[in-house]
Amino acid sequence: MLRKTLSIITLFLIGSTLYAQSIEDLMGMVNTSNLETIVADLSGEQTTTINGMSQTISNRVQSNNDLSTDYIRERLEAFSNLTVQVQNFNSTGKNVIATQHGSVNPDNIYIICAHYDSVTTFCADDNATGVAAVIEIARILSSQCTENTIVYALWDEEEIGLLGANYYAQQAANTTGGNTRDNILGVVNMDMIGYDGDAPGTAGDNEFDIDVRDIANSLTIKDDLLDVLNTYTFDLTPIVVDPGTTFSDHSTFWNQGYSAVLVGESWETNDQTPNYHTSNDRAADIDFPYMTELTKLVLAYTASKSELVTLDNTVTENATSLISNQTTGTYQWINCDTNNPINGETAQTFVPTTNGNYAVEVSNGTCTELSTCIAFTALSTESFSVNDLNIYPNPVHTILKVENFLDTNLSISVSDISGKVLNTITSSQSIIEIDFTEYTNGVYFIGVNSETKSGSFKIVKE
Structure with a gap:
């Protein structure tokens, strides 16, 4: 996060019905272990696989962060229904943008974002946490059809002046030369979402900031986030900061008249990481249960605003068959062990002849969803x-x-x-x-x- 230094107060499931459809069930799919792994990978605290090789991300400083760019791109490309691009905005800066096109209102855009560059080594909280949350939300929501478009954006060069987000926001608002202003309806920026002063995993205040200003419909985003908090069960306490800080990427959208907020740990109550902008900002200091709650919050907001299409990609398993719970539409059963469609298996019910891992692709004519892979072992005695x-x-x-x-x-x-x-x-x-x-x-x-x-x-x- 680009803050004025402290002078400014930041399973695998086997069984009956699988895969969630409701917003609450989607929230339940947020996996703390996934968040822990991504933070450890991006902060260079463990090796990971990038470009087919075991490598360590030594740092994410903007002049030397190509490896982290590739890591983020590869993770997003592994998810269905996303169009991923690396947006070069200057000689060194590279935004990673993944777009999930809406099936009904593709021009209505909601952006979930975080910056991935850092000021030194490690920098787990600032901002591997925000990046991990964006990737985890993309993993879950990319499996769903939505009426509106979701953009999962990871910005570069935030730490040297919000350059990546500023470029994107300016391009989106540009109406010269016959360009049409992008219809961005909301931006939620996650910057430093992992530190809570209470001991990690213990009961505490779990306060977090929603930084907002009365620009466009930004106050409505704040209200929508508070409504989500009141609708579902969270272990979180919101602190509304108005006028909110301009020292992170959401403010570049304010500058262009777009609606945006910042979600992050509570700088307003002086409960930000004590290791801000140092190489002591490590994964060991992250309160991952707290971070998981914030990830669930932003996921639920995004799922509600993107408007999930009524298409059921869950599957019921019985002793002899797998049954798609989508009662109308078209079906294609997939052999997950080979990643190939199974010839002729296009009915709602599939009767495997051998044990294996299977999924179904369902379509209602306008959008398509793929179920999770199911380990079918009922043929074994x-x-x-x-x-x-x-x-x-x-x-x-x-x-x-x-x-x-x-x-x-x-x-x-x-x-x-x-x-x-x-x-x-x-x-x-x-x-x-x-x-x-x-x-x-x-x-x-x-x-x-x-x-x-x-x-x-x-x-x-x-």
């Missing part, structure tokens, strides 16, 4: 016993081994906590090795199937 398999070590650091005592052909899948299949292996070897080196730290699930048995095993990567 037995589960593996300790005499059949041995999977070790757990936690794993580099190589996971599956010891196959049955000497039979095994189909093995590796899935992340969201259900995304990352790798598949088929082998009858007595010891099957799976390379975890490139995977980020966190929880994974190993699905193992033989002709007669199946099992799912939770593995932790450290």
